[in-house]
Amino acid sequence: MFFSFAVRNLRRHWIRSALSIIGIVIGVVAIASLGIMGNSINLLVANIITDVGDTVVITPHTAIGGTFAGDPRTAVDAAIPAREVEEIRRAVNPHRTIRVLQGADEVEFGRGESGYTQIVGLASDDIPILLELAEGQYPRQNQPGALVGTYLAAEYDIAPGSSLTIGNESIRVAGVLEERGFAADINPDYAIVVPDDWYESHFGTNDAYPMVIVRVGDVEQIDAVKDAIENRINRREDIVDVFDSRDMLRQYEEIYQQITAFLVGIGGISLIVAAVNILNVMYISVTERIREIGVMRSLGALRREVLRMFLYEATILGLIGSIIGGIASAVSGYLISLAAVEVFTAGTTFGENFTVFDQSAVGFIVFGMAFGIGTSIAAGFYPAWIASQLAPVDAMRQK
């Protein structure tokens, strides 16, 4: 009875109702699709980041320490002196210490193509521990050979056996690396990896290393290893920053969770605007029907029945808006995410086999819809309450 009343009243002012519904649709779509997008970015990052869970990464301490590997603010030309590296090696014994040399140089790829490329120098016997080959073989001791990152190889059509010119020096390509993704330690997908002796003879040596990696066989011992390094090297002053890959994953997760929260927050604001609109519409509806409410009350409609009638109106608006919004956000969230994935993974294979809709994307849609219905009811409650509290005699006196 009161439900059909509510429906009729919404139909009587269908333009007003439609506008309120549009407001809710926009709000729900904003929340849900931005949520889905944030979530997709999250998933994608999780997909790209190589989980090297047993790795501790040591970098020289910079003014802005303790953030994450690759924080642009830490990109200063600093290195850990060989003396300290030796200290680290002793501290973490028997775990393996890997010294990483990193630089960049002009590289000729053949056929007149060249570019500035990152060069990573690693001890020959450390290379197989860190990196996997897609094709070719690891460079052997005393026999210089380069390993090329998979994207670089794909871009310049490089295969084992071809040769590159780094600076003015020619070097044979021994192998192409497996796609590694974004890792806590080194990111060789777009780089060239060479043995450290070749690196040092090419770039000259200054007995310092921009990064040291410690491979800890057992994840349980990571904290002990980190403590050992801190105690040994950083006792008097901070010389190095020590991370493990779990820290970095945590930090990335935090960052992306914040992005998601931020996006959802923007959506929430638009839904609040929609809620104010509903409040306004419902308030007008109550005001212009005061007399009618008075008549209904005098005929025997209870306060809670009047309250219910107006809440039905708000709920119907919220429900229709949320359903349309849910469908629309499933579509738009999918498209936005596809676009985002496209941008984020341009030139890589990480976007392949990537599903946009997982459980939490559906969760965002459900959350958006629930939020839409919830705010509608909340916004409708105050006008409904006012309507129900009117004294019938006073209400009927209104013209």
Next chain:
Amino acid sequence: MNGEPILRFEDVTKIYPLPAGDVVALDHVSLTVDAGEFIAVMGPSGSGKSTLLNMMGCLDVPTTGKIYLSGQEISRMGDDDLTRLRRDRIGFVFQQFNLIPLLSAVENVEFPLVLTTGREESRRRAIEVLRMMHLDDALFSHRPGELSGGEQQRVAIARALVNDPDLLLCDEPTGNLDSKTGTAIMDLLAEENREGKTIVMVTHDPNVAAYARRTVQIVDGRLA
């Protein structure tokens, strides 16, 4: 009924507190309405007629004094109980008709009944009462805006009678009608009274008051 009156006012006073000073709308009014009576309440505007009618109709409660409806004291009841009394025991006819514009004629009539009874039964009863009011069947599905004043008042009376109330209260029932239509409406009310319905009617029109079997004068909140 065991001789118990439909309505008994015992020393009822109603004071409206206003910023400019209290207004005494009813001043120690005592009154009895017996079953089957047809009473006209007359008096100048502002005399307290409407306040009296509102209290009879459980729309308002007295400041002091007691009101009994069929022996049940209503002067201290809460809103929900008063609302249920209006729904089950009282019928209202207003000067402005006060039909609900969203509803068709027959839906307006069944409204008080649908609150408690099934839809089919309500519809059957609503149609029965509308026919008693001599309203053309073709008009049943019309909205109030599509009906003439006389037709609207017939629908309103049907609505007031649909729950078979103990007491039918009319506030200037012909006030918005021309005299010919007004006469037809008054004939309907008189007919209801002949069949045993208790009616209290507020009016300032002596011709309308003449239909009643007893007339009560009220001046400045006191019965004269």
